[in-house]
Amino acid sequence: EAQVTQNPRYLITVTGKKLTVTCSQNMNHEYMSWYRQDPGLGLRQIYYSMNVEVTDKGDVPEGYKVSRKEKRNFPLILESPSPNQTSLYFCASSLYGQSEKLFFGSGTQLSVL
């Protein structure tokens, strides 16, 4: 089944403990992106990637890192999580870019204590 897979679905951690949220797609999409969803703010883009080894900042990149070593994977890394990064995170992919239909993962609810 063609889809975007995120793991884990839920994660509770403490301030400062490095974590990685994985994202994988099996559709051979070139474009991948991370969003965070907060009440009253909608979805905001964190980072995106046009292709392997090509990444760029979105609107809210502070405190996050990404990498794109393989086409299918686009992990989101929080080197030193803080409570203001408590949020619902979505990974998405599309064939080429934002004009194309975006396929979303099921989301990761992160709580940083």
Place this chain on the structure above:
Amino acid sequence: AQRVTQPEKLLSVFKGAPVELKCNYSYSGSPELFWYVQYSRQRLQLLLRHISRESIKGFTADLNKGETSFHLKKPFAQEEDSAMYYCALRAGAQKLVFGQGTRLTINP
């Protein structure tokens, strides 16, 4: 600055009644607009985009550049339309700006 505004956080209508979810945008360039929907326990998915001028599940949306709006409409609401709806604007090559979302509830 690019911005998408969905003025209603919550919208409740009765089954069979018309539905209109409002979306206004601010963008100096040529806008490209989308509606995404998230049904209960499902992933966020594309509902429609203005360049396609399509009708999906009975929903339509017309881009009004004069009023900078892209309202989503359906003449007769159905219970399965209950969901979270997001309006989105493509602002620049790779930037998609989302509105705050509107939770639509269709009452039986």
